Amino acid sequence: MQDSITTIRIMDVVTGTSTNIEGIALFNCIDKYLSCGQKIRLSLEGCTPFSTSFLNSSFGDLIDKHGLDKFKSMIVYSNIKPSQIKKIQGYFERISSVTEF
Amino acid sequence: MIKTLKIETFSQDLWNKFINDNRYSDNVSTLIIDYKNCNFLEPSNVVRLACLIEEYYQNHTKIIFLEGGDQNFPLQEYLTNIRLLEYWNDGFDRTTYTQNSKISNLCLWKLNSTRVSPYVTHAQSYFESNFQSEMSFEPLNIALSELFNNIIDHSKSRISGYTTSQYYPKIGKLKIAVCDFGSGIPNTVNNYLKTCGEPLLSDADALKKAFKNSFSTKSAPHNRGFGLDTLSEIVKKSNGELRVVSNKSMCIMKPHETQFYDVKHNFSGTHFEIVLDTNTFYPKDEENLEEDFSFFIK
Numbered sequence: 141m142q143d144s145i146t147t148i149r150i151m152d153v154v155t156g157t158s159t160n161i162e163g164i165a166l167f168n169c170i171d172k173y174l175s176c177g178q179k180i181r182l183s184l185e186g187c188t189p190f191s192t193s194f195l196n197s198s199f200g201d202l203i204d205k206h207g208l209d210k211f212k213s214m215i216v217y218s219n220i221k222p223s224q225i226k227k228i229q230g231y232f233e234r235i236s237s238v239t240e241f
Numbered sequence: 242m243i244k245t246l247k248i249e250t251f252s253q254d255l256w257n258k259f260i261n262d263n264r265y266s267d268n269v270s271t272l273i274i275d276y277k278n279c280n281f282l283e284p285s286n287v288v289r290l291a292c293l294i295e296e297y298y299q300n301h302t303k304i305i306f307l308e309g310g311d312q313n314f315p316l317q318e319y320l321t322n323i324r325l326l327e328y329w330n331d332g333f334d335r336t337t338y339t340q341n342s343k344i345s346n347l348c349l350w351k352l353n354s355t356r357v358s359p360y361v362t363h364a365q366s367y368f369e370s371n372f373q374s375e376m377s378f379e380p381l382n383i384a385l386s387e388l389f390n391n392i393i394d395h396s397k398s399r400i401s402g403y404t405t406s407q408y409y410p411k412i413g414k415l416k417i418a419v420c421d422f423g424s425g426i427p428n429t430v431n432n433y434l435k436t437c438g439e440p441l442l443s444d445a446d447a448l449k450k451a452f453k454n455s456f457s458t459k460s461a462p463h464n465r466g467f468g469l470d471t472l473s474e475i476v477k478k479s480n481g482e483l484r485v486v487s488n489k490s491m492c493i494m495k496p497h498e499t500q501f502y503d504v505k506h507n508f509s510g511t512h513f514e515i516v517l518d519t520n521t522f523y524p525k526d527e528e529n530l531e532e533d534f535s536f537f538i539k
Contacts, residue, residue: 158358158389158390159357163463188361191390192390193386193387195467201463217535222527229536238455
């Protein structure tokens with residue numbers, strides 16, 4: 141199971157990426173795979189811009205639970221734009237600056 | 242009892258006093274909004290007025306607008322375009338956003354926590370399709386999301402909040418206004434400090450603390466204190482301006498300076514006005530990477 145990779149398209153899980161509620165839905169979807177060691181390809185195809193509330197309750201809470209290194213190593217991103225890479229990277233830096241792992 | 246609100250072309254500070262002096266009081270059966278002597282309303286004044294009217298409306302007050310006729314036709318046209326004049330009519334659906342006949346502004350919208358994503362997506366595509374198809378209005382989308390989440394997570398505003406946006410195509414400036422009648426940012430910060438046993442701050446210092454990256458009052462469990470800092474970043478990157486009034490404090494952020502003040506008149510809630518320079522926005526035709534991307538470095 142650990143060698144395979146599951147593709148999740150964010151916009152198949154949520155209808156938007158603005159609120160905590162949408163972030164929690166993505167958290168629940170990804171968490172079950174990470175918890176059993178399953179790698180994920182996260183597709184950003186058609187994705188709307190991320191608010192901090194959405195990132196906090198999805199990526200942020202996953203990082204709290206699994207650690208930043210595991211989160212980074214278990215997820216690859218497809219259909220991602222350079223500006224989205226910058227946004228996610230900026231979020232990782234912010235969360236690293238205020239959290240001890 | 243019938244109460245009449247006489248709207249004039251007030252200064253920004255007088256607007257705070259006007260709103261504060263005219264908050265809902267018992268036994269007002271009819272509220273007349275008389276704008277005959279007003280010839281101009283900024284989006285920021287519109288959202289403050291909308292919150293005030295909503296407070297009366299929620300207390301079962303009948304709302305009547307007293308139009309000004311030909312002498313203030315441009316204002317009349319503006320208020321009609323943003324649907325303010327029909328917003329509290331029987332049958333008007335305030336839960337969703339309404340379409341607009343004029344392309345330079347978005348209709349007034351009462352914040353609905355279940356429709357934040359559809360609204361901000363609509364706002365972004367509305368201006369992109371109407372004006373600058375090659376530029377991405379993503380900063381508008383994110384700024385609105387941060388402002389709405391701020392109200393939803395922290396404000397405890399009984400009337401929710403109101404927003405409207407205005408685009409000025411000749412100069413490429415976009416003005417966003419959002420207002421709520423909640424507890425206010427300084428009060429929320431000081432309530433949090435009180436629970437932590439820390440000394441309380443002046444309203445201006447409390448507002449300043451709220452803007453500090455990673456400071457959170459933890460009003461909602463997922464909060465990490467990044468929201469207002471993100472908003473500041475958007476404003477600074479877009480060479481914009483931000484004005485916040487909350488309780489007895491004000492913040493004015495300009496491209497090269499940010500100042501926090503204590504002010505004379507209390508505003509029971511929070512009012513944001515943001516101006517973004519869309520000439521600084523990025524092109525929207527950015528290509529996806531062809532290959533998978535990983536942030537993991539072995």
